[in-house]
Amino acid sequence: MTTAVxxxxxxxxxxxxxxxxxxxxxxxxxxxxxxxxxxxxxxxxLSVIIFVGVSYALFFTVNKFREDKNTAEPAQFHxxxxxxxxxxxxxxxxxxxxxLLTVRSMAILNPVAEQSTKIDxxxxxxxxxxxxxxxxxxxxxxxxxxxxxxxxTKQDVALTxxxxxxxxxxxxPNIGGQRAAMPxxxxxxxxxxxxxxxxxxxxxxxxxGSHANMRYKVIALDQERYDTFLAAAKAYRAPEPxxxxxxxxxxxxxxxxxxxxxxxxCAACHRVQGTTAAGAAGxxxxxxxxxxxxxxxMWEAMTPEHWEAPDAKAELHAWIKHSPKVKPGSLMPTYxxxxxxxxxxxxxxxxxTDREIDDVAAYLRSLKLPEEADYWNETPVxxxxxxxxxxxxxxxxxxxxxxxxxx
Ligand code: HEC
Ligand SMILES: [Cu+2]
Numbered sequence: 001m002t003t004a005v006x007x008x009x010x011x012x013x014x015x016x017x018x019x020x021x022x023x024x025x026x027x028x029x030x031x032x033x034x035x036x037x038x039x040x041x042x043x044x045x046l047s048v049i050i051f052v053g054v055s056y057a058l059f060f061t062v063n064k065f066r067e068d069k070n071t072a073e074p075a076q077f078h079x080x081x082x083x084x085x086x087x088x089x090x091x092x093x094x095x096x097x098x099x100l101l102t103v104r105s106m107a108i109l110n111p112v113a114e115q116s117t118k119i120d121x122x123x124x125x126x127x128x129x130x131x132x133x134x135x136x137x138x139x140x141x142x143x144x145x146x147x148x149x150x151x152x153t154k155q156d157v158a159l160t161x162x163x164x165x166x167x168x169x170x171x172x173p174n175i176g177g178q179r180a181a182m183p184x185x186x187x188x189x190x191x192x193x194x195x196x197x198x199x200x201x202x203x204x205x206x207x208x209g210s211h212a213n214m215r216y217k218v219i220a221l222d223q224e225r226y227d228t229f230l231a232a233a234k235a236y237r238a239p240e241p242x243x244x245x246x247x248x249x250x251x252x253x254x255x256x257x258x259x260x261x262x263x264x265x266c267a268a269c270h271r272v273q274g275t276t277a278a279g280a281a282g283x284x285x286x287x288x289x290x291x292x293x294x295x296x297x298m299w300e301a302m303t304p305e306h307w308e309a310p311d312a313k314a315e316l317h318a319w320i321k322h323s324p325k326v327k328p329g330s331l332m333p334t335y336x337x338x339x340x341x342x343x344x345x346x347x348x349x350x351x352x353t354d355r356e357i358d359d360v361a362a363y364l365r366s367l368k369l370p371e372e373a374d375y376w377n378e379t380p381v382x383x384x385x386x387x388x389x390x391x392x393x394x395x396x397x398x399x400x401x402x403x404x405x406x407x
Contacts, residue, residue: 021200022383025173029195031156032176035105042101046094112188116156119149123161123168123181125207125331126214127283127296133160135234139274143233146283147296149201149218150375151175152226156190169204172218174382178204193220197382200297209329215297219375232373236287237274239366250363251275253356263350264333266360272367282332289368292376294319295327307365316361317354 025033065074077083120142122129131144149172151157161170163181171178176191193199203214221229241247255277257265266285267277273286283296292301294315301312315326323330324340334340334349335357341347352360371377 020384021198021381023173023200024383025177027174027193027382029193030175031192031194032109032190033174035109036177039098039101039105043098046098050094109190112158112190113156116158116190117152118158118160119151121149121159121161121170121181122164123170123203123207123214124164125166126203126210126327126329128201128214128216129284130216131284132230132233135230137233137273138235139237141271141273141278143230143236144271144273144284144286145233146285146288146291147216147293148291148375149216150226150229151191151193151218151220153196153220153222154192154194156192158188158190160186160188162186166207167205168207168214170201171204172199172201172216174199175218175220180205195382196220196222196225197380198376199382210327213296213298213327215293217293217297219379221375221379225375229369229373229375232369233287236369238272238286239368241363241366246359246362247366249356250359250361253352253360254363258350258352258356261351262348263335263352269332285364285367287367287369288364289366290374290376295323295330298327313361316364317357320352320357320360321354322349 025036028034028037118133120131120133122131128147128149129144130146130149131142133142135143137143159170159179161179161181162185163183165183167183168181169178170181172191174197175193176189179187179189197220199218199220201216201218203211205211207214241251253263254266254272255275257263257268267275267279269279269281270283270285271278271280273284277285289307292306293299294301299315299319301307301309301315303309303312306312307316319326321336322334322338322340323332324334325338329341331341333347335352337348337351339346340349368374
């Protein structure tokens with residue numbers, strides 16, 4: 001019953017071209033959504049009663065007092081105190097009842113338990129960082145991941161949400177309601193799900209040119225797998241590339257850029273755990289090779305070969321070369337000499353050759369968590385209508401549309 005009501009009310013079936021995923025606050029695996037559904041029953045029931053009552057009264061009166069049936073002046077009840085009091089008191093009672101229900105739900109949902117898993121969420125134009133404040137990485141700093149939020153199932157997860165620039169909205173409907181991410185403002189609140197799976201998250205505030213491309217994935221893992229992920233992420237140090245390999249050349253470019261052409265060092269803006277790269281102006285890339293999304297969820301590498309697939313390689317290449325052409329308004333520099341925005345002004349990017357870009361990409365692809373900590377592996381995509389999407393790398397076949405093409 002609860003499920004039917006909430007699903008009927010709120011289910012929004014959003015489908016992207018390649019894979020289809022059910023994004024809905026009618027997902028009853030989340031305690032938050034169950035609570036909202038419970039409240040909705042009363043709100044909907046009262047609305048229906050009022051609608052039917054008012055409609056009946058209207059049609060009854062109009063019909064009964066039609067002019068062709070009555071010539072006399074209709075009865076006037078102007079100044080009928082009893083009627084006026086009833087018409088004020090009844091709506092007040094209804095509104096108070098609904099307000100009490102809301103307060104009750106807030107009292108249940110809002111308190112953050114001492115022992116809940118804590119994750120810090122930072123939104124920026126147009127990407128997300130998720131870090132684990134209670135988990136210090138062996139290589140220093142907190143365990144952090146860009147654009148992919150890994151959380152445990154069957155417990156409250158306390159998210160402390162903020163923004164590094166303008167107001168963003170954190171919203172992954174399957175695991176809870178939406179919350180504003182505001183600069184210089186930390187707000188903690190709970191999300192939860194009982195079911196391991198991959199869920200879609202989006203920025204829900206119009207925050208600039210690529211607001212609609214400011215997405216993320218929520219990957220909910222059962223406790224044991226979550227612990228495995230966290231332990232591996234904690235122990236992680238970016239692998240050292242073999243000398244004279246493409247990865248080694250990529251590593252050098254990543255750390256130093258190419259000053260002779262004005263190509264900025266990636267490390268100035270991106271962090272890679274276990275290296276000196278500690279930039280914070282762009283998403284954390286510590287285990288980029290394990291990730292399967294690019295451009296804050298704009299593009300997904302869901303084929304069995306993920307980053308090794310030719311189209312995925314092309315997409316990553318195009319991204320590094322000129323991300324603003326792939327993603328409108330991206331604040332990452334270009335590496336083909338074309339223009340990009342720095343605090344609202346157009347600036348020309350430096351230049352890396354295609355081979356150099358491939359080397360940097362090879363380095364990024366090598367940044368992988370150990371196999372057992374690969375959180376994508378065998379985690380079902382919730383509500384996927386494509387059976388192949390439902391299992392792991394072994395069978396998944398579709399990949400999302402290529403938004404900007406591979407220029
Ligand atoms: C001036 C800062 C800056 C520099 C320098 C920079 N980036 Fe970025 N990078 C960003 C920002 C900001 C984003 C997020 C863009 C977005 O998604 O809107 C980003 C996003 C990315 C992403 C996508 C990550 C994801 O999960 O979606 C990759 C990959 C990346 N950068 C690689 C590089 C590489 C490789 C270099 C060096 C060749 C580099 N970046 C240099 C700022 C920078
Ligand atoms: Cu946003």
